[in-house]
Amino acid sequence: MALVARVRALLLPGSRLRGATLGRAANGGGAGARRALSHRVLVEADPAAGVAVVKFRNPPVNSLSLEMLTELGICLEKLENDKTVRGIVLTADRPGIFSAGLDLTEMCGRNPAHYAEFWKAVQELWLRLYQSNMALGAAINGTCPAGGCLLSLTCDYRILADNPKYTIGLNETQLGIFAPFWFKDTMVNTIGHRATERALQLGLLFTPAEALQVGLVDQVVPEDQVQSTALSVMSQWLAIPDHARQLTKTMMRKATVDQLLKHREADIQNFVSFISRDSIQKVLQVYLQKLRKKNH
Ligand SMILES: CCCCC/C=C\C/C=C\CC/C=C/CC(=O)SCCNC(=O)CCNC(=O)[C@H](O)C(C)(C)COP(=O)(O)OP(=O)(O)OC[C@H]1O[C@@H](n2cnc3c(N)ncnc32)[C@H](O)[C@@H]1OP(=O)(O)O
Numbered sequence: 001m002a003l004v005a006r007v008r009a010l011l012l013p014g015s016r017l018r019g020a021t022l023g024r025a026a027n028g029g030g031a032g033a034r035r036a037l038s039h040r041v042l043v044e045a046d047p048a049a050g051v052a053v054v055k056f057r058n059p060p061v062n063s064l065s066l067e068m069l070t071e072l073g074i075c076l077e078k079l080e081n082d083k084t085v086r087g088i089v090l091t092a093d094r095p096g097i098f099s100a101g102l103d104l105t106e107m108c109g110r111n112p113a114h115y116a117e118f119w120k121a122v123q124e125l126w127l128r129l130y131q132s133n134m135a136l137g138a139a140i141n142g143t144c145p146a147g148g149c150l151l152s153l154t155c156d157y158r159i160l161a162d163n164p165k166y167t168i169g170l171n172e173t174q175l176g177i178f179a180p181f182w183f184k185d186t187m188v189n190t191i192g193h194r195a196t197e198r199a200l201q202l203g204l205l206f207t208p209a210e211a212l213q214v215g216l217v218d219q220v221v222p223e224d225q226v227q228s229t230a231l232s233v234m235s236q237w238l239a240i241p242d243h244a245r246q247l248t249k250t251m252m253r254k255a256t257v258d259q260l261l262k263h264r265e266a267d268i269q270n271f272v273s274f275i276s277r278d279s280i281q282k283v284l285q286v287y288l289q290k291l292r293k294k295n296h
Pocket of ligand 1: 060061063097099100101102103104105143145146147148171172175177178179180267270271274275288291292293294295
């Protein structure tokens with residue numbers, strides 16, 4: 001289903017999104033700051049600074065469900081059309097978990113049509129973020145595996161909280177699945193081929209010190225300074241004339257984007273047939289059960 005159709009579906013009677021305010025809603029924060037609410041995404045915009053902070057709040061772990069992907073996509077589209085916003089900082093509403101990655105329940109026990117719809121939504125969000133004309137920063141205030149790491153890698157820079165409990169990486173192989181080519185390319189573009197090959201094959205989750213060393217993040221700062229640092233780094237990016245920064249970003253990312261655009265349909269079909277395999281369903285179910293057992 002296309003983004004517009006998914007939004008309509010979300011707005012049908014009975015949907016949890018119905019009645020939610022997706023536009024700018026109320027004053028909040030400092031002078032001129034504006035807040036907008038949807039269920040799973042909170043936006044704090046500061047028009048004077050030209051920056052919006054987009055906060056994930058999809059408890060318990062900020063997983064990227066179909067609804068979360070859709071709300072995030074709507075929110076980013078609105079911000080892209082807002083002339084007062086030139087930069088976006090992505091972060092979690094609460095410290096602890098930036099995002100647990102793609103929602104595993106969307107990839108388990110569903111039908112092929114659902115897998116195709118879900119994967120299309122993952123592609124759409126990646127394309128929106130990776131091609132964004134905005135300057136994007138990630139204020140990573142919690143653990144950041146797999147799809148969470150991918151979100152941060154679409155940004156122009158990453159600031160990670162200095163907490164050894166927080167790890168970051170594309171750990172798909174540890175689940176018995178693997179990162180598709182465009183996840184891989186996004187990481188290669190950040191840390192290079194050899195470091196990516198090692199990280200992906202071993203499904204490494206890096207501590208803050210390791211992530212800094214390998215170049216997966218640009219700065220590690222005390223936990224209470226993650227957002228303020230991300231905002232002050234943003235002012236450096238916004239000091240560059242937009243057109244010059246945007247043309248450079250497009251030049252750097254075009255080949256990677258074009259690969260997915262060229263193989264988009266095949267990538268969906270490959271995902272659907274891979275994820276539908278009995279053996280893959282089994283490993284995902286075992287992984288989910290292990291996560292759930294901890295709590296019961
Ligand atoms: C041949 C051609 C092939 C072409 C191939 C194409 C594609 C390739 C194929 C597939 C690629 C698919 C890509 C996937 C990328 C991903 O993002 S997969 C998700 C990876 N994520 C993780 O591994 C993280 C798992 N979670 C955790 O490690 C922990 O939850 C946490 C984040 C560290 C938090 O720990 P904490 O102790 O605070 O919380 P709990 O573990 O107790 O969790 C609470 C609650 O939430 C549930 N949950 C956790 N993570 C997820 C998730 N990602 N999705 C859904 N649900 C999740 C957990 O089960 C608990 O539930 P409850 O017990 O019922 O409350």
